[in-house]
Amino acid sequence: MGHHHGHDHDHSVSNIKVAFFLNLGFTLIEIIGGIYTNSLAILSDALHDLGDSLSLGLSWYFQKLSGRKRDQSFSYGYKRFSLMGAVINSIVLIIGSIFIIREAIPRIIQPESVNSQGMLILAIFGILVNGAAVLKLRKGDSINERVVSLHLLEDVLGWVAVLIASIVMIFTDVPVLDPILSLLIALYVLFNVYKNLKTSLKIILQGIPENANINGIKTKLESIEDILNVHDIHLWSLDGHYHILTVHLVVPGTKSMDALVSIKQEVKSCLSKENIKHVTIEFETEEEYCELEDC
Structure with missing residues (x-):
């Protein structure tokens, strides 16, 4: 079982590594092509792809790092390091998008001619490379791979838009279409950055994970036999997928250690259905005073 898990982890790392080099190589071609064709839309997408390359590089690094267990420096292990990558990527994309918007607005007012044929060739190439x-x-099973593949799928759709715009500009003289498209791409990037940054910051600030109902969980735990009261319940996530819960459970003082083990197993079974993988339980009796009960 351990060998199979290791094989899956290595396969995930390999998939992200290949995607990283594909994306980075094409980004460099895209920057040169954008300057050559004088297309702000292509340069704005090149910036987006540069952010994706950074994202892929960090994902590749953190996918390898995520296999490291807890140590003397990080008692929960290294899962949360992936959030650093998300925040760094967001900052890079925000700065780049602001630059593109600043360049696009004057070009909308005074459009400049672009090399539509060059844009068409780059768009086809972009669809093929990002599609690959x-x-x-998409062949991978890890959440990391699925998230990155969805991000790259957005790039494919962006290149489809560039392809359509280049075809239109080949047959009609509407150079303003290029800066308008670049502006739309930049705004789209900023919208997604806002969502990703909001999610990352909520995790860093130890907010309750999305789709988790802490009151519903408390009600389920109190329905378990011999649990008289549930309080001081805390739920947060390490990386958006690995959720942690700590809780105080009040039980009759007459319960034996074997009975407490049975209760603990039932609680963990209940919480596993809520996608909570790490549970810490503190048992208390009815007579025991807990200063945290009303916190």
């Missing part, structure tokens, strides 16, 4: 990266990652 998506297919490579």
